[in-house]
Amino acid sequence: MIVQIPRPISSGTESYGLGDPSEYPVSLPLPKLSSPSQGLESLKWPTNFLSTLQATGEAEYLDDLKFSSLHAACVLSSVSNAVIEEIDPSKALEVKGVMSFLSADTISASGYCNFIRIKQQPSTGMLCNWGSGEFKFHCCEAGRFRKGDKWQQGIHHTEMDIAIAAAEMVIVKYKDLTEPILTIEDAIRENSFFDTRGINFMKGNVGRSLGVADVIVEGEVHVGHQYHFHLETHRALCIPGEEGCMVVYSSTQNPSLVQQCVSVALNCPQHKITVNVKRVGGAYGAKLNRTPPVAMACAMAADMLQKPVRLVLDLPTNMQLVGGRSPYLCRYKAGAENNGRITAIEMHIFNNQGSHFDFEYPNLGNLPMFIEGVYSIENWKLKEKL
Template sequence: MRSYDSVQHVRGESKFVDDLTAPEGTLFGYVFYSPIAHGKILKIDFTEALKVSGVHSIVSAQDIPGENQIGGIILDEELFASKEVHYVGQPIALVIANDRVAAHNGAKKITAEFEKLKPVFNPRDAFEKGNLIVPPRIFALGDVESVWQQCDYIIEGKVESGSQEHLYLETQGAFAIPVEGGGVKIISSTQGPTAVQRTVARVLDIPMNKVEVDVPRLGGGFGGKEDQATAWAVMAALAAIKLRRPVKIILPRQEDMRMTGKRHPYSSDYKIGLNKDGKILGYQVWYYQNAGASADLSTAILERTLFHSTNSYFIPYVKATAYCCRTNLPPFTAFRGFGGPQAMFVIESAIHKAAQVLGVDPSLIQKKNLLKEGDEFPYGQKAENCRAIKCFDEAVIKFDFQSQVNRVNEFNNRNKIYKKGIAIMPVCFGISFTTTFLNQASALVHVYTDGSVRVSTAAVEMGQGVNAKLSAIVSKIFSINPNRIRIDTTNTSRVANTSPTAASKGADLNGYATIDACKLILERLKKVAKELVGADDSSFIEIKEESVYLNNSKTEIDWIKLINRAYVERVSLSAQAHHATPN
């Protein structure tokens, strides 16, 4: 199916937050942030900044009517720093002006005095100082200490995995418009519209029903807009409510990279024990997660690290200990894999080092220890419908792995300066939210009297093609041309209490909700069609290629005639459905 978004992108017609036409009187915000990594705020002076031509106002912690708090899982992150700063780039105030240039010029005129404190950047240093966001988490299987004496080889090592920038093409941004009754509408580049809605309500001290969040689409997210898009939306809303004017905040690329979190860096230690045949008997690992200055999603990410500590392997004795360490860096956040890649990198590093010690290819150890049916993970779940060995064998054949290894070796033997490497790695990754209640979604489907269909769900389109998938679902169930179908923006007024579009579950959760909503309408339409064609039972009715069929024979009733008859008969052409993962 051709993706509507792909066509729009190629034509340059796709609308993102900064492309939307701003109402008359729109103001622009620029964030004044901490220039130091850690310190006490002694004095902030806005006097000269307010004199800059075009500057209307400056908002800071003292202007917040509700809570100065945007933390999601743990309430440990201020919207604007009030007494201390904890990383370079931490927001202190927002300058609002007629345009971005004036707002930036105003921010340059703010003067601030700090008492510098010694920052901590390394998670191991934070651990030594006791700077943990939550107590240590431990996953264990068996008594790992009892197995070391049975091992022919015991290998220990240290692994460092660094951070990565999301580098979404569209930087963080939001656009807030005050509405009557003290409410606000926010157009936000976020993966979690309800998180934005909830946090705006908390900070502004208003009910959630006065906050509408609309997400047209994202120019990339990759987890970087699951939680960290919230702050900019809240700032824009706060300024809009205070000034009674629309306010837009779009982060410049440099500020976006400086102020937002990345993938979590980990520093890890491991101890792995094997017998002489390459069977892994025991594995112990310690993860020191660099969480940054506040929790953000770090605790959930750390938990997923523990879930993936043994990757695709069964190890009978395991102990994995994880520390969530607070440092003076921007709060690290969700990134594709959500803590899983960091854990898998450690176990694979341990296997590769063990292979060097044993003098064998790492793939031999990998295959010997792959999961089998009924094997238990360190968190208690047992493998069902396990295909690890079959997948591994098929991949080796399909990609002619040994021939490629031989080619790499031949190249390396011929070249002294340039070298190539090759490796194979199985991956066992769990999709869906580990927080069970987030595994739910809703859909709202309208069929109009001209035969067109409009669909609203909680799914956010960010380049992954979820809108095309939802359109395909509706097209298949109603058996209508995809051109009749429009997938709406994601909006908290149409679909409430949304889960973030994350955890590789956007299409599944919202797709099933859409299926259920469409089926509700379809059953009503079949009852109408039964009366139209004089059928004894609606089970004899089918809708195929925009026509009504009776006992597999096409009738003269087409899609539009059927819809209009349903409308005349006062049959609802709208449906809302909710889906939650079973069991």
């Protein structure tokens, strides 16, 4: 039986005091679009502190840094679930101004590391692999080029647009193409899951509570893929220094992770890697643990060529390479009293991570915390599959 349960509109308020003036600027409430006319002139803060710089376009971001540099571009795979048979960059290298081409073979021969272990990226499990060998799904990363979570190669040029055009001239041949599993429904039908991942969680006695519930509601909820759409795409500027040092400018929310991963890529200690963050032009979480591949690729090119290299992803590459919030499917059964209070809920949640783990790695362990933060339910059972 399905019964419509009335629920009034939720509302809430939050009041912010003015704090203690003797402790200003600590506890001073600052509006986003603040200006001296709003009472801040007494603090004698420099005008460049004010966020009006962002509104007027005067604020400087990574691309505003005046460094003469080479430009890198990504070569993306065009298929999913295939084996790379051959990569031919010869036509791209004939373009005037193109200096080099980096691939898995190139960086391996130069002694670089193109793989970051899962534990070195605790929140993401992103594999930083330059493309060579098998593609698990359609997508790509940065510095080399993945279009399926693997990088293929990098073209370096003095002009960004020519670098991008040259990258499109790289010929990649594939073999052993297979039909990819793209949706959660496909994965359920094919029973394609990471068997060692996922989590089962139970609180209270769900079976008993559902058995005595006044109302039972069953159904499913699907949340599709979401792209973050930050205005500033992923990018990095790497400047080699003396004695193997590297200065990295990165549009990242996680500079310490960028430092760690770049040091692994260059096979050098972390103290030789300096990471600077000028500003982040939008992120929404997408630059928390997806920025290392861009910085790593850029750093390897800069170190090998011993020249400053800038890697700026155009929007199509950014959308294919970086990913986003992954799709979920939840099949649920909930029990409630006649007054609308939920007494028990059972959920089977599927998460589409693709061929490897992303933000939710390793086992959706945060879901119980997130779910319990919405409703206080005495009895609930959760089964998760990736």
